[in-house]
Amino acid sequence: MVYTVIWYGKQGVVEKTPFDVEKDAKDHAQASFAIRQQDDGVVAVEVRKHDGIQAGGSGGGGLDGGG
Numbered sequence: 001m002v003y004t005v006i007w008y009g010k011q012g013v014v015e016k017t018p019f020d021v022e023k024d025a026k027d028h029a030q031a032s033f034a035i036r037q038q039d040d041g042v043v044a045v046e047v048r049k050h051d052g053i054q055a056g057g058s059g060g061g062g063l064d065g066g067g
Contacts, residue, residue: 002050005029009041022047026056
């Protein structure tokens with residue numbers, strides 16, 4: 001199953017990055033949020049399954065899986 005990390009800025013989607021494993025996607029989002037917030041103006045990040053269902057996300061970078 002493919003999971004996509006979606007990075008959001010004030011104007012909408014900044015970037016989408018695909019991952020094969022949900023844990024890898026969530027770990028990447030958590031580890032990169034603070035840097036992306038400073039460097040790219042990211043305000044939120046979420047992880048979505050291939051069918052569009054949200055697997056986790058947060059405006060604060062703390063993915064808890066609850067969405």
